[in-house]
Amino acid sequence: MSTEIRAELPPELLAQAHAxxxxxxxxxxxxxxxEALRRYLESHSSQLSEQFIRExxxxxxxxxx
Amino acid sequence: MNDAPAxxxxxxxxxxxxxxxxxxxxxxxxxxxxxxPSVVWSEVDQHRPHALRQSGVKFERAKxxxxxxxxxxxxxxxxxxHAGEIQALQIAQEFRAGPFLTDDTAARLAANxxxxxxHGTLGILLRAIxxxxxxxxxxxEVLHALPARSTLHVKRELLTEIIRQVEN
Numbered sequence: 001m002s003t004e005i006r007a008e009l010p011p012e013l014l015a016q017a018h019a020x021x022x023x024x025x026x027x028x029x030x031x032x033x034x035e036a037l038r039r040y041l042e043s044h045s046s047q048l049s050e051q052f053i054r055e056x057x058x059x060x061x062x063x064x065x
Numbered sequence: 066m067n068d069a070p071a072x073x074x075x076x077x078x079x080x081x082x083x084x085x086x087x088x089x090x091x092x093x094x095x096x097x098x099x100x101x102p103s104v105v106w107s108e109v110d111q112h113r114p115h116a117l118r119q120s121g122v123k124f125e126r127a128k129x130x131x132x133x134x135x136x137x138x139x140x141x142x143x144x145x146x147h148a149g150e151i152q153a154l155q156i157a158q159e160f161r162a163g164p165f166l167t168d169d170t171a172a173r174l175a176a177n178x179x180x181x182x183x184h185g186t187l188g189i190l191l192r193a194i195x196x197x198x199x200x201x202x203x204x205x206e207v208l209h210a211l212p213a214r215s216t217l218h219v220k221r222e223l224l225t226e227i228i229r230q231v232e233n
Binding site: 036039040042044045046048049050053054056057058059060061062063065 | 144145169170171173174183184185187188189190191192193194195196219220223227230231
């Protein structure tokens with residue numbers, strides 16, 4: 001099941017997405033956006049972002065430069 | 066991972082834009098070289114035209130001399146990294162430069178895999194207290210204003226925890 005959403009996209013990005021679909025790399029823009037979002041969420045997991053920020057805080061406050 | 070005294074840093078667009086938004090770009094003057102990949106330079110120039118003209122910071126526009134290594138190219142594809150992030154990682158590898166500054170989780174993950182030390186805007190802000198570039202009070206003020214003044218997204222609870230850590 002999928003849900004319809006409204007989103008504003010930069011025109012150049014949308015044009016690139018349409019061109020990608022027209023070339024046959026994806027069935028349609030919906031499929032492309034779903035895959036792009038899935039990949040983004042996988043590589044930007046909340047836990048990982050938090051872990052990196054905690055490491056950063058430790059470096060910032062206690063680094064040994 | 067090498068975290069020896071930093072003489073140079075390689076920057077992704079995020080920290081340059083975020084530090085500029087909160088008037089803290091001058092904190093980068095503590096590094097002898099601030100290497101900005103040419104793709105990142107163009108991106109920052111487009112969003113914050115005055116940022117890279119910050120006096121006192123030694124910005125250096127750079128391009129990698131060759132294409133990315135097989136390992137880097139594979140990682141970039143897997144993590145869908147942007148052109149600027151790819152160039153920055155390439156340059157960090159090629160120049161053996163100090164930390165790679167990025168606020169992007171995927172770019173940081175790639176840096177970890179490549180054994181490149183990576184830090185972000187928050188690290189630079191907190192480092193400023195340790196390096197006596199700012200007082201704790203000044204940084205606390207910036208941290209409180211961060212959600213309103215910058216496009217850096219940090220989970221609210223985590224930001225509150227960081228603020229408490231600085232207060233103590």
